[in-house]
Amino acid sequence: MEIVRSQTKASGPGVIPTIPLYRCAPALEVRLEDFEVFAIDRLRVLKGISDGLSRGKKSDEMEKLVTHFWKSNMKHPISSEVTNKDIISHFVLRLVYCRTEEFRKWFLSIETTLFRYRFQLQTSDVQRALMAEFELPYKAVGNVEYEGLKDKLTQVARSIGQSLPSGNAVFYKVPFEEVPELVATRKVYIQKGHAYVAMNQVVSLVVTQFRSHLSKALVLTNRKWTSMIREKESDRLTPIVEALATSYLGPDYSQPKEFAEISLKDIDQVAKSSFPLCMRHLFEKLREDHHLKHGGRMQLGLFLKGVGLPLDDALVFWKSEFSRKVGTERFDKEYAYGIRHNYGKEGKRVDYTPYSCQKIISSTPGVGDHHGCPYRHFSEENLRAALGKMGVSSRALEDVIDKARNKHYQLACTLTFEAVHNSSCDAGVNHPNQYFSDSQSILKGG
Amino acid sequence: MTGEVENGRDDMVIDEPQAESMRINAVPDGFNPNYLKVYYGKLFPHADIFRWMSYGTDGKHPGCDQSFFGRREFSFTLDNDIYLRFQSFNSASDMENAIKEKCPFKIDIGPVYSVDPAKRHAYAQAGDNVFTPVERELVFDIDMTDYDDVRYCCSGADVCLDCWPLMTIAIKVLDASLRDDFGFNHILWVFSGRRGVHCWVCDAKARRLNNEQRAAVAEYFRVYKGNENSQKKVSLMGQALHPFLARSYTNVLKDFFERKLLSSQQLLSEERYEKILDMIPDEGITSELRGKWQDNRRSSMAKEDINVFRWDQLKHLLQSGKQKAPGVRRCVEEIVFSHAYPRIDMEVSKHMNHLLKAPFCVHPKTGRVCVPIDPDRCEEFDPTNVPTLSKLLGEINMGLRTEGDEWDATSLGQSVRYFRSSFLQPLLKSCKEEIESSFIAKKEQSRNSLTW
Numbered sequence: 001m002e003i004v005r006s007q008t009k010a011s012g013p014g015v016i017p018t019i020p021l022y023r024c025a026p027a028l029e030v031r032l033e034d035f036e037v038f039a040i041d042r043l044r045v046l047k048g049i050s051d052g053l054s055r056g057k058k059s060d061e062m063e064k065l066v067t068h069f070w071k072s073n074m075k076h077p078i079s080s081e082v083t084n085k086d087i088i089s090h091f092v093l094r095l096v097y098c099r100t101e102e103f104r105k106w107f108l109s110i111e112t113t114l115f116r117y118r119f120q121l122q123t124s125d126v127q128r129a130l131m132a133e134f135e136l137p138y139k140a141v142g143n144v145e146y147e148g149l150k151d152k153l154t155q156v157a158r159s160i161g162q163s164l165p166s167g168n169a170v171f172y173k174v175p176f177e178e179v180p181e182l183v184a185t186r187k188v189y190i191q192k193g194h195a196y197v198a199m200n201q202v203v204s205l206v207v208t209q210f211r212s213h214l215s216k217a218l219v220l221t222n223r224k225w226t227s228m229i230r231e232k233e234s235d236r237l238t239p240i241v242e243a244l245a246t247s248y249l250g251p252d253y254s255q256p257k258e259f260a261e262i263s264l265k266d267i268d269q270v271a272k273s274s275f276p277l278c279m280r281h282l283f284e285k286l287r288e289d290h291h292l293k294h295g296g297r298m299q300l301g302l303f304l305k306g307v308g309l310p311l312d313d314a315l316v317f318w319k320s321e322f323s324r325k326v327g328t329e330r331f332d333k334e335y336a337y338g339i340r341h342n343y344g345k346e347g348k349r350v351d352y353t354p355y356s357c358q359k360i361i362s363s364t365p366g367v368g369d370h371h372g373c374p375y376r377h378f379s380e381e382n383l384r385a386a387l388g389k390m391g392v393s394s395r396a397l398e399d400v401i402d403k404a405r406n407k408h409y410q411l412a413c414t415l416t417f418e419a420v421h422n423s424s425c426d427a428g429v430n431h432p433n434q435y436f437s438d439s440q441s442i443l444k445g446g
Numbered sequence: 447m448t449g450e451v452e453n454g455r456d457d458m459v460i461d462e463p464q465a466e467s468m469r470i471n472a473v474p475d476g477f478n479p480n481y482l483k484v485y486y487g488k489l490f491p492h493a494d495i496f497r498w499m500s501y502g503t504d505g506k507h508p509g510c511d512q513s514f515f516g517r518r519e520f521s522f523t524l525d526n527d528i529y530l531r532f533q534s535f536n537s538a539s540d541m542e543n544a545i546k547e548k549c550p551f552k553i554d555i556g557p558v559y560s561v562d563p564a565k566r567h568a569y570a571q572a573g574d575n576v577f578t579p580v581e582r583e584l585v586f587d588i589d590m591t592d593y594d595d596v597r598y599c600c601s602g603a604d605v606c607l608d609c610w611p612l613m614t615i616a617i618k619v620l621d622a623s624l625r626d627d628f629g630f631n632h633i634l635w636v637f638s639g640r641r642g643v644h645c646w647v648c649d650a651k652a653r654r655l656n657n658e659q660r661a662a663v664a665e666y667f668r669v670y671k672g673n674e675n676s677q678k679k680v681s682l683m684g685q686a687l688h689p690f691l692a693r694s695y696t697n698v699l700k701d702f703f704e705r706k707l708l709s710s711q712q713l714l715s716e717e718r719y720e721k722i723l724d725m726i727p728d729e730g731i732t733s734e735l736r737g738k739w740q741d742n743r744r745s746s747m748a749k750e751d752i753n754v755f756r757w758d759q760l761k762h763l764l765q766s767g768k769q770k771a772p773g774v775r776r777c778v779e780e781i782v783f784s785h786a787y788p789r790i791d792m793e794v795s796k797h798m799n800h801l802l803k804a805p806f807c808v809h810p811k812t813g814r815v816c817v818p819i820d821p822d823r824c825e826e827f828d829p830t831n832v833p834t835l836s837k838l839l840g841e842i843n844m845g846l847r848t849e850g851d852e853w854d855a856t857s858l859g860q861s862v863r864y865f866r867s868s869f870l871q872p873l874l875k876s877c878k879e880e881i882e883s884s885f886i887a888k889k890e891q892s893r894n895s896l897t898w
Contacts, residue, residue: 152689155686155687155688155689155692156688156689158684158685158686159684159685159686159687159688159691160684161683161684161685176627176628176662177651177655177659177662180658180659180661180662181662183662183663183665183666184661184662184665184666185665186666186688186690186691189689190627190628190666190690191626191627191629192626192627192628192629193628193629193630193651194629
């Protein structure tokens with residue numbers, strides 16, 4: 001894929017009736033703006049799918065959700081460009097999410113889910129065309145073999161409550177390990193290592209192919225990224241790619257809402273009632289140790305900015321704690337700059353955005369660090385103690401622990417919110433500042 | 447009324463097989479590290495384990511991957527629960543010496559890694575994912591404690607001949623499916639030393655399954671969904687049973703349930719029949735059965751087992767033409783599945799890097815050797831008659847040995863012979879064929895790439 005700065009129009013190969021399989025990067029020219037914008041649009045789709053999955057949505061709900069997110073984000077004013085946008089955005093995000101094991105895992109799983117639902121929505125002609133494109137080496141079961149297996153195939157169909165295979169039903173004979181999900185749910189007949197896959201089940205076959213191809217491709221892309229692209233593109237693509245990885249797509253919390261403004265005198269009270277556990281923990285540690293390491297100062301500092309602590313108050317607040325440990329002079333010299341920097345008053349003068357849950361969850365706190373997401377980074381024992389201190393009842397606590405154990409950190413936080421506020425939180429927690437403002441509106445409204 | 451088991455094995459009195467002569471040379475009972483030293487020194491089939499774990503790569507063929515055995519993780523549990531993980535050995539003698547020297551209470555076998563597991567730290571700096579499992583037998587672990595809600599003869603760690611048929615069922619059901627459905631051929635069943643069985647599927651294809659594929663096979667076998675708060679633990683949905691379940695039911699489960707478990711576990715006795723009635727979703731039927739059973743408490747015919755008699759009544763009612771609801775008709779099968787169908791420990795099978803105890807280890811609590819079980823003759827297997835460490839040492843002390851291997855003259859002999867002839871030889875034959883054919887394919891490929 002060629003990336004150009006000029007206004008060249010991408011030269012598309014015309015309308016393709018199927019959905020792309022992203023087998024190899026296309027020779028398209030892409031405008032730098034599109035590079036980023038397309039990627040963000042696709043990212044919104046992937047985020048939507050990821051949230052849907054972590055909320056345990058069922059397959060039919062997921063189908064609707066995928067269709068909705070795709071339609072609302074992946075449109076393009078020029079109809080011939082729709083497929084190009086699809087392909088370009090996929091390859092840009094591949095670059096963004098190839099760089100760590102965790103990124104790759106997430107991207108692989110969400111892109112595969114997206115592909116699965118899109119494939120299912122195609123007509124069977126398109127599905128067959130896609131299967132051909134994958135060059136799957138499997139042949140349909142011949143008549144003689146089919147007659148011999150008919151009883152068993154009928155039995156399987158009845159066991160999963162599907163209509164019986166009719167005379168011209170197509171079955172594919174494939175090694176069982178190619179369709180693990182059909183094997184796991186006993187939705188196929190298996191004999192001597194071969195699974196007999198009905199036409200309406202080929203999606204799992206295709207998905208397995210899709211996943212394994214993408215998985216290998218991500219590893220390769222990562223190698224290319226570290227060995228070449230990062231360096232070569234250091235002043236052009238690299239900053240975009242790196243920013244995309246941590247981009248947060250929810251509402252903007254960098255400007256505090258008016259009612260959310262807090263003053264120094266209530267900060268302890270508000271911390272107790274409305275801070276999510278990650279911030280509460282940092283806040284308490286700061287009061288206790290009169291110090292936080294860099295990661296903690298950033299996470300808490302930007303959050304406080306987001307909830308409406310003005311710069312002057314922030315300086316007083318941090319100074320009152322830090323000076324007890326390092327002295328006033330050292331605070332002014334070494335730490336005040338960082339606080340003003342967060343507020344856009346120093347350096348590049350960027351008004352930094354408070355961290356989203358995604359960013360906090362994917363951070364890697366080290367020795368002496370207190371930042372990060374407690375649901376992810378605390379030991380179970382410590383998490384239990386912390387939740388107990390927040391007043392989470394023992395029954396709710398088990399649910400929270402269970403979610404955390406299953407890596408649904410944001411769900412765990414949502415359940416905590418609901419337990420503490422005795423009120424539901426339908427949107428889920430996606431941002432600490434959202435937690436805060438939701439909490440405040442419940443406390444002030446009720 | 448006591449349940450008479452018409453089972454030839456029952457004539458045999460347990461714990462009596464030691465003849466008088468044995469008793470003279472007897473070694474005090476129980477497990478002790480000194481016995482273990484003798485066992486590893488004279489009886490443990492080191493060479494066979496090495497050949498198994500090498501899968502033909504110890505041969506002279508140029509296609510042999512000489513690093514293969516050295517990348518396998520072994521793990522030793524020593525006295526006082528000292529746990530040595532990531533042990534690896536370069537050769538048969540290397541392994542044998544380590545076992546003899548460390549005298550582990552338990553030897554576990556892990557996966558084959560991409561690099562020598564003992565040097566994993568050296569590779570850790572090289573970047574991500576260098577140290578990762580690449581091969582591992584597909585394994586299953588079935589433990590009697592998972593059946594505690596359906597066995598009444600023993601609980602926890604104990605087993606007896608009344609509950610052991612549950613393991614026999616598990617072997618029969620899984621072995622048939624692994625061979626007929628999944629097409630595997632090289633399957634080793636092993637007594638776990640106390641209260642369960644292990645299964646090692648060693649076909650090349652099985653060893654290379656990824657975690658998702660392993661989980662799929664394990665899920666395929668899972669019917670029982672444990673949950674203490676739900677009454678029904680087996681729900682069979684749909685209009686028909688999947689062919690695998692239907693076959694298991696007719697070939698194994700039904701027969702074992704009716705012929706053995708019903709009477710040996712007294713499943714329809716006064717104290718227990720309510721639990722089974724609870725599984726029937728039709729009030730009318732349950733109260734009718736309850737009425738019958740309360741009446742015939744005394745009058746039942748002495749000849750027939752009351753559990754069997756009542757089961758026939760229950761089946762008759764549930765499966766009569768009058769019953770239309772599929773939930774009611776399916777109920778007979780659900781009761782049989784709940785009480786007899788294998789319950790496997792899913793976690794053990796799902797992950798490549800799960801450790802499993804090696805065959806021929808000695809269980810430290812029972813002193814019994816983890817001997818292989820022939821699936822074709824698993825009904826004859828008697829866990830209470832498996833050679834113990836002290837028995838074997840007694841046999842050595844009698845000096846029956848003439849020549850050849852020490853184990854040959856002991857009661858471990860037939861186990862080692864079975865392992866060799868029925869498992870190892872066919873396995874190594876197919877390994878050699880595979881090494882040969884993949885070597886040729888590779889040569890073919892490199893020739894093609896040269897011309898290109």
